[in-house]
Amino acid sequence: xxxxxxxxxxxxxxxxxxxxxxxxxxxxxxxxxxxxxxxxxxxxxxxxxxxxxxxxxxxxxxxxxxxxxxxxxxxxxxxxxxxxxxxxxxxxxxxxxxxxxxxxxxxxxxxxxxxxxxxxxxxxxxxxxxxxxxxxxxxxxxxxxxxxxxxxxxxxxxxxxxxxxxxxxxxxxxxxxxxxxxxxxxxxxxxxxxxxxxxxxxxxxxxxxxxxxxxxxxxxxxxxxxxxxxxxxxx
Ligand SMILES: [Zn+2]
Ligand SMILES: [Zn+2]
Numbered sequence: 001x002x003x004x005x006x007x008x009x010x011x012x013x014x015x016x017x018x019x020x021x022x023x024x025x026x027x028x029x030x031x032x033x034x035x036x037x038x039x040x041x042x043x044x045x046x047x048x049x050x051x052x053x054x055x056x057x058x059x060x061x062x063x064x065x066x067x068x069x070x071x072x073x074x075x076x077x078x079x080x081x082x083x084x085x086x087x088x089x090x091x092x093x094x095x096x097x098x099x100x101x102x103x104x105x106x107x108x109x110x111x112x113x114x115x116x117x118x119x120x121x122x123x124x125x126x127x128x129x130x131x132x133x134x135x136x137x138x139x140x141x142x143x144x145x146x147x148x149x150x151x152x153x154x155x156x157x158x159x160x161x162x163x164x165x166x167x168x169x170x171x172x173x174x175x176x177x178x179x180x181x182x183x184x185x186x187x188x189x190x191x192x193x194x195x196x197x198x199x200x201x202x203x204x205x206x207x208x209x210x211x212x213x214x215x216x217x218x219x220x221x222x223x224x225x226x227x228x229x230x231x232x233x234x235x
Contacts, residue, residue, distance in 0.1 A: 085113025
């Protein structure tokens with residue numbers, strides 16, 4: 001019954017910019033479908049990083065200060081995110097167009113952590129502005145990256161639809177991920193200690209002959225795993 005005028009099917013096909021880069025310049029008005037994921041390990045925080053270069057007072061920052069400013073921002077938000085879940089990767093855009101400007105993408109170690117992040121972070125404020133956090137379909141940050149920008153040769157300026165990634169100082173970033181790893185191991189260790197604690201309690205009571213006879217043999221797997229964790233910490 002295809003009588004009359006009808007639009008060709010590709011009109012409503014999927015928007016590859018939304019799928020691969022997590023944002024498209026047409027936003028809600030895009031003629032192609034933006035299929036929001038129902039589960040994802042990646043979340044997007046739109047326009048979170050305020051690039052001083054785009055502000056009027058850009059002259060106040062020399063390149064070194066700009067990097068220090070960015071490193072501090074990266075640290076502040078990284079610590080917030082790693083308090084929610086294990087951050088596997090984090091990317092910050094410094095594009096000059098509205099749909100990518102200051103976007104922060106965070107990949108967590110699992111989808112549950114990303115779900116919690118969208119719940120919790122949407123109640124946050126950052127630098128006096130409400131935070132907006134959503135699940136993102138972006139799977140591959142390398143594919144989304146504008147390589148020309150990395151080489152200082154992107155000529156598309158604010159028309160570029162790929163990520164212009166601002167990177168923290170390498171050693172600084174490595175230090176943050178190492179600290180996160182240590183804090184996760186410490187948390188696991190603490191959990192293991194708590195599991196061991198109730199076993200220690202009955203020993204405080206006076207030991208009678210019957211009690212020691214009734215004491216069933218218990219699995220002793222926990223102390224071993226705790227030791228392994230300590231070894232990992234100081235490896
Ligand atoms: Zn689109
Ligand atoms: Zn570019």
